[in-house]
Amino acid sequence: IKKVGTTTITATASENEDYAEAAASYDLTVDKKEISYTATVKDKTYNGNVTAEVENVSFTGLLETETLTKDTDYTVSATFVDSNVGTNKNVNVTLTLKETTKTANYKLTGTSYVATASITGKEIQDTDVTLETATYTYDGTAKEPSVTVKVDGNTLTKGTDYEVVYTNNVNAGTATAKITAKEGSNYTMDGEVTKDFTINPMTITPTIADI
Numbered sequence: 001i002k003k004v005g006t007t008t009i010t011a012t013a014s015e016n017e018d019y020a021e022a023a024a025s026y027d028l029t030v031d032k033k034e035i036s037y038t039a040t041v042k043d044k045t046y047n048g049n050v051t052a053e054v055e056n057v058s059f060t061g062l063l064e065t066e067t068l069t070k071d072t073d074y075t076v077s078a079t080f081v082d083s084n085v086g087t088n089k090n091v092n093v094t095l096t097l098k099e100t101t102k103t104a105n106y107k108l109t110g111t112s113y114v115a116t117a118s119i120t121g122k123e124i125q126d127t128d129v130t131l132e133t134a135t136y137t138y139d140g141t142a143k144e145p146s147v148t149v150k151v152d153g154n155t156l157t158k159g160t161d162y163e164v165v166y167t168n169n170v171n172a173g174t175a176t177a178k179i180t181a182k183e184g185s186n187y188t189m190d191g192e193v194t195k196d197f198t199i200n201p202m203t204i205t206p207t208i209a210d211i
Contacts (some may be wrong), residue, residue, distance in 0.1 A: 018019040032107040035061035036092045039093045041078050041117040048154065052078035052091045052117060066102060073100050080119065085186045121181070121188035122151055125160065129179050138172045138202045139188045145197055147177055151187065161185045172201040 013030040015021040037060070042053045059068060068074055076095045093113040097103040107190050132146035147164050149156040156162055162182050169175035174196050 026124050032105060032108050033061060033063075035059050035106045036109045037095055037113060039076065039078070039090045039095070039113050039115050041093065043116045043118045043120065046083070046085050046119050046122040046187075047152070048083055050080040050083050054078050054093060057095065058160060062106070068097075068102060073098055073103050076088065078115065080117070083119070083186075084090060085119050085121050087118045089119060091115045091117050108128050121186055124149060124156075124179070124181055124187050124189045124193065126193050129195060131195050131197055134197045136197065136199045138199050141170070142166065143169045143175060143197070143199055145177065146197070147179060149179065162189075169197075169199070172199050175199055 010023060012021075012023040029115065037057055039057050040055045042055045042179040044052070057070065057074075057076055059194075069077060074095055074097050078091050078093045081090045081092065091114065093115050094111055095108065095113070096111060097106065097108060107206075126136050130148050130150075130153050132148065133143075134145070136143045136145075144166050147158065149158075149162050152211065158164060161184060162185070162191055165178045165180075167176045167178065175193045177197065179189075179193040179195070181187045
């Protein structure tokens with residue numbers, strides 16, 4: 001008897017000179033075999049959500065000749081505990097057996113498993129950064145054009161996601177806004193992004209006083 005379930009076994013004895021004919025029966029139950037699993041999850045780049053991708057599932061307790069196939073015999077999903085950048089973050093994995101010929105003989109000891117994986121920072125590119133104003137006229141004050149950083153359609157927050165430093169931004173000439181990723185944020189940058197803007201000389205009109 002190989003399959004899970006209850007089978008009735010009946011034994012009979014024929015009549016002979018010593019015994020009368022007799023029969024006896026009993027039920028034999030084969031329970032489902034318990035199995036457990038572990039899972040590995042892929043690292044990912046920050047994207048603002050907690051979705052995670054299961055890379056591999058390993059079962060313990062299956063018969064050596066049997067395997068279970070994802071989406072055919074089971075479904076599995078995973079979510080990070082939060083969406084922020086971090087190393088070896090906990091990932092909650094949930095696995096459910098589907099009703100198939102193979103899984104009919106097994107039961108999970110638990111559907112949940114905690115894996116670990118990392119979320120790395122999303123890189124800010126030069127093309128993600130724009131200045132609100134590119135040209136000014138000298139008036140003796142420091143010019144600090146507003147900076148917009150938009151990554152994958154999401155507008156980042158100055159002071160939280162990135163920082164800006166302005167140089168040569170008082171006198172006429174070429175001024176610079178230097179943008180760097182904020183340390184400890186969910187974003188990274190290969191060095192810095194610089195955006196130049198122009199401060200034009202003030203135009204003055206001389207007047208000649210009457211003599």
